[in-house]
Amino acid sequence: MNVVPPSPRIEVQPSPEALATAVAGELLTRLADLQAAGQVPQIGLTGGTIAEAIHREVARLSPASGVDWGTVVVWFGDERFVAPDSPDRNAGQARAAFLDAVGATQVHEMASTATASSVEEGAAAYADLVRAHGSGGFDVLMLGIGPDGHVASLFPGHPAAATTDAVAVGVHDSPKPPPDRISLTFECLNRADTVWFLAAGDGKADAVARALAPEGSVTATPARGVTGRDPASGTATEITWWLDTAAASAL
Numbered sequence: 001m002n003v004v005p006p007s008p009r010i011e012v013q014p015s016p017e018a019l020a021t022a023v024a025g026e027l028l029t030r031l032a033d034l035q036a037a038g039q040v041p042q043i044g045l046t047g048g049t050i051a052e053a054i055h056r057e058v059a060r061l062s063p064a065s066g067v068d069w070g071t072v073v074v075w076f077g078d079e080r081f082v083a084p085d086s087p088d089r090n091a092g093q094a095r096a097a098f099l100d101a102v103g104a105t106q107v108h109e110m111a112s113t114a115t116a117s118s119v120e121e122g123a124a125a126y127a128d129l130v131r132a133h134g135s136g137g138f139d140v141l142m143l144g145i146g147p148d149g150h151v152a153s154l155f156p157g158h159p160a161a162a163t164t165d166a167v168a169v170g171v172h173d174s175p176k177p178p179p180d181r182i183s184l185t186f187e188c189l190n191r192a193d194t195v196w197f198l199a200a201g202d203g204k205a206d207a208v209a210r211a212l213a214p215e216g217s218v219t220a221t222p223a224r225g226v227t228g229r230d231p232a233s234g235t236a237t238e239i240t241w242w243l244d245t246a247a248a249s250a251l
């Protein structure tokens with residue numbers, strides 16, 4: 001399937017540090033604006049190296065932002081199906097980097113090996129949770145991108161990435177360890193008012209270029225599958241690629 005991506009905004013910062021500060025600042029501004037308008041923001045977090053740097057900047061900048069983290073609903077785009085205290089957990093990383101520091105209370109983690117007996121069970125439970133919240137979608141969804149073009153835990157050529165009619169999917173044999181994971185599907189990831197792709201370093205340059213090329217397949221480069229809401233819904237999705245100079249070097 002060939003998908004032509006919508007015209008995204010591309011923001012390039014000179015370094016990973018500057019990128020982290022810029023994304024954290026913009027996130028806090030968006031959340032403060034939504035709360036000022038009486039809304040309860042819903043955000044989707046990603047794991048990964050640049051995400052951790054952004055999370056630390058959110059913790060640093062949050063006190064001056066006016067954001068009430070008690071009324072921000074936090075979701076995860078994917079999770080590693082490991083023990084709850086494993087350093088591989090995306091949720092553990094996010095909690096340590098900022099969620100605990102800012103006092104976030106509405107944090108919806110995906111299952112660990114302590115709370116589900118399989119990735120399928122964990123995916124079904126997360127789908128139920130998303131549906132229970134009305135499936136309205138994310139105000140801001142952040143997604144890292146792997147050097148292979150994966151987003152969340154949807155990997156190139158992997159059968160889990162082809163899942164339709166589901167909110168979340170269990171992933172076995174992930175090409176990147178750990179092998180067992182839970183991921184939101186494209187269908188769910190695309191329910192977003194704003195999607196921010198995050199990439200830093202020259203190891204991401206080729207994947208970024210493939211994701212933004214005029215032609216290409218979602219199977220080969222899963223990041224191409226996150227294009228936002230169906231234009232027929234009448235709600236356009238803002239898509240921004242937040243890059244450092246190295247990640248933007250092949251554009």
Ligand SMILES: O=C1O[C@H](COP(=O)(O)O)[C@@H](O)[C@H](O)[C@H]1O
Nearest residue numbers: 046047048049050144145146152
């Ligand atoms: O495994 C994962 O990898 C990606 C990207 O991570 P990075 O360290 O290469 O930046 C991440 O987006 C995803 O959430 C995570 O589970």
